[in-house]
Amino acid sequence: MKTVTIYTDGACSGNPGPGGWGAVLMYGEHKKELSGGEARTTNNRMELTAVIRALECLKEPCAVELWSDSKYLVDALEKGWAKGWRARGWVKADKKPALNPDLWERLLNLLEVHDLRCHWVKGHAENEYNNRCDEMAVAESRKFK
Numbered sequence: 320m321k322t323v324t325i326y327t328d329g330a331c332s333g334n335p336g337p338g339g340w341g342a343v344l345m346y347g348e349h350k351k352e353l354s355g356g357e358a359r360t361t362n363n364r365m366e367l368t369a370v371i372r373a374l375e376c377l378k379e380p381c382a383v384e385l386w387s388d389s390k391y392l393v394d395a396l397e398k399g400w401a402k403g404w405r406a407r408g409w410v411k412a413d414k415k416p417a418l419n420p421d422l423w424e425r426l427l428n429l430l431e432v433h434d435l436r437c438h439w440v441k442g443h444a445e446n447e448y449n450n451r452c453d454e455m456a457v458a459e460s461r462k463f464k
Contacts, residue, residue: 323377325384329367337356339365344376354459363391383434392437
């Protein structure tokens with residue numbers, strides 16, 4: 320199984336507001352950048368979209384090392400929250416509705432194909448790939464202003 324490293328980030332001006340996402344995929348010598356945005360969205364939706372779109376680019380099952388500055392994303396995957404939300408019909412442990420069930424469903428389905436390991440990286444710090452993802456996400460969000 321190939322090991323792919325993916326960095327992602329989302330950005331939003333207002334919450335909700337115009338948003339963007341960016342992703343960098345790396346495999347060996349190969350590097351691919353992806354980005355996109357929406358006119359009215361949230362930061363968390365952009366964080367999730369970045370990972371989904373990156374995983375959708377993979378043409379075969381891969382071991383994925385995912386780096387994100389989103390605690391929402393990393394914790395929901397690593398601590399099993401998202402799987403629990405789905406098992407309870409998109410209801411959180413506190414009985415409130417889980418947010419973004421459409422995107423979580425897509426992401427969890429992709430994780431049935433790929434072996435994902437999440438890593439949290441401090442945002443707006445010294446990580447060049449996280450910073451690149453942030454640049455792309457912010458640029459995409461500005462297209463909707």
